[in-house]
Amino acid sequence: MPGTRAGASPSERTALTDPSGAGAARRIALPSPNAAAQAGSPGLEAEHPAFGHGVRPHREAVSNEVLAAPLVFIEKQQGAFRLHALDADALALGLEPGMALADARARVPALVALAHDPEREAACLTRLADLAERYTPMVALDPPDGLILDISGCAHLFGGEGALAADAAALMRHQGLRVRHALASGPEAALALARYGESRGGASVPHDRARPAAPGRSPRPSARPSHPDGRTATAPAPPRRPACASGEAAAIRDLPLFALHAAPDVRHALRRAGFVTLGDLADLPPGPLAARFGAGLIDRLDRLLCRTDSRITPRRLPPPLQVERRFAEPVAHVGSVMAALGALLDAACAILAERGQGGRRFAARLYRSDGAMRDLAVETGQPVRDPAVVLRLFDERVETLADPLDPGFGFDILRLAVPAVEALGAAQDALDGARDPARDLTALLDRLAVRAGPRRLRRLVPRDTHWPERVTRLVPHAMPREPAGRWQASPAGEPPLRPLSLLDPPERIDVMAQVPDGPPRRFRWRGMLHRIVRHEGPERLAPEWWRHPHGHDGAPGLTRDYYRVEDETGHRYWLFRDGLYERETDAPHWYVHGLFA
């Protein structure tokens, strides 16, 4: 009831928004345990049951003093702060959405105003969608406050559609939200029933048509529709009783024209023509309607009436392989959960073996009984289907978690998905039982990668270039091995022509050498003077002109003359002169680029 505070303790009270609802402007409703009694059990059979949720995003708990006062959410529209959503108290005091904050404050001085945060609402909605995935993998968002679940084929796991609906509604309510839900054969119909449908308890009520066109966009205050018993339609949601099979069609036909989401002028024209509910439009021939109002209207009408088969676009594609286990009672012991994960891995790997595939990536999701979730994922360099190997990787992952697995009151659903699979032939062990060193190595590298991060283990792959800085490419070891080129070594019998390690970047040195292109005789590096005893060169490397016009250090691309030198102490260096005299630069610099063994 508006104005009444439920028996909830202050710590449970959470402010919520309801951007759209049947017959109502936006409002906030404080949740109460009594509100939980509102959801009836929907007994309904339908061919493609879809589940529409009207979900109100969850907000942070505000302090007790604040909660005692009427609460509104404001946003800036056209330069002034306007009310976006109100709670039941504020509504009861006569405030309306779209009203300017100054006016509202004038009427109710003790008003508490919080800023409306659409991003947090969106994040909250995605979190709720994650929660809802425990029922079905096909979940779609209907921003700002709706979720659509496609429960075809999932209802039997929960004892029927009614039980599934009740369970889901209870879960959402446990998060501190008020929920309206409906079941229907098509996603748009379900959503429309949830948002705009009315209870079936009494005569059907004529809905007001002059609602705000879209939440947050036109703040014009709407006239209050009135119930026969004098209560305004902005009351807290009356008990929902979704229509039954024959009644589903009737309930849809009773939906207001607002459910068509048409432009204001179209709605105005329809109202002036005397149409009130969808049922009025349903029986008309579509031709004249399409000609007058556009084909989009007819399409939307058909979807609402479930005449066309429409599907939702789920947030995530279902993975190639997914197994799950539901515990009869929540399990709080992490060891038991890992043991159950091991059993799931056995099952998953058996399926992979049948398909002749191996998994490259395994993702486990643990659902807590209070709705929280935890994700664990491991990757492997080669496709595997050995459950012991993957379980060991998961153990490593659990060990290296930043914050430890907190079972809370226990996990009740454990789901294992294999998002990435690759073909893997049957393996055969050697007759003498010797371990396959290649397999051991990949297992070791996978373990190290899980612990330290996959980018830490790399291979050296050659690039097809002559430029020394670019020829070595480091790729993560887990990347599929492309047919890489072979490394070029110096010809047999010749000493090493390339240094073992490079200096990155090359270090500038002072060199005494004959101009224009004599070999270096002495050089000073890091304060030490080196006298050159042996040298070989120059080896002339021109920069890769096709890549960029600027060479080393941003200067225009200079040709390098490399020299392999040895000094009097027996150390061997790789020096180069950057640029040719007079042709490219007047004062070329010398650098040391690498060190030989």
Next chain:
Amino acid sequence: MLSHAGARHGAPALLHPLGVMAIDRALGGGLPAGRIHEIFPHSVADEASAMGFAIMLAMRLMDDGRADGPMLLWLREEQAQRRAPLHGPGLADLGLDPARLVLGVLPDAKALLRAGVDALRSAAPGALVLELAGNPPLLDLTASRRLALAAEASGVTPLLLRLNGARPAPSAAQTRWQIASAPCRPFLADAPGHPMLNLTLLRRRGGPAGFDWMVEWDHDAGIFRPAALPGARLPLSGGGSRPASGGDLDAGDAGWRIAV
């Protein structure tokens, strides 16, 4: 694969000859697998030579550097990779195909040692190079013994490359080497030739130490070759002044050109 046979505790280690008879004799037959070998550079300028020596030892332990042999796992810290990245063609020029190298770049010494122990226990790599900078306090006698035990059990040989100012400290290493770069035998037209290193065996567990030798690395055969010395160094025993065998050198100092 010799190093995969997995020596058990107490079983004699497999010995890999380095190619120079004097060294192999001093080591008792060859470099033992499954034991820790420490490598220190003589000075900062010799760090590249120490790195090269680690690669050369690894190739001797894996018996070859061909493309389809067992893998070499090289673990180094991030700052080492930034300071002196390994150059692929340079590795190939020493005889090791870079496709056999897996480079693990780890954030700090703790992660490095832990990964090293894991790698040793798994017996998967052909050889393991642990490149550590400075004197990390984590690398104490206990950590060293842990590495040694894991290595003995699996037969994988860890080579501990201690760069950047590291000082020798008590450890469970079987041998400890100090490497310096030496003037090489000149190639055609007075060009620098094959890498020439001055090896000093600082310590050997269960045997005499203090020798030094001058050796040259033959990257085609993947083996060390002795170098003829002008007689300036006096070995302690059975040392490195024997004339080169199988090389082109004249005995004595005729093969050396004195640098001016």
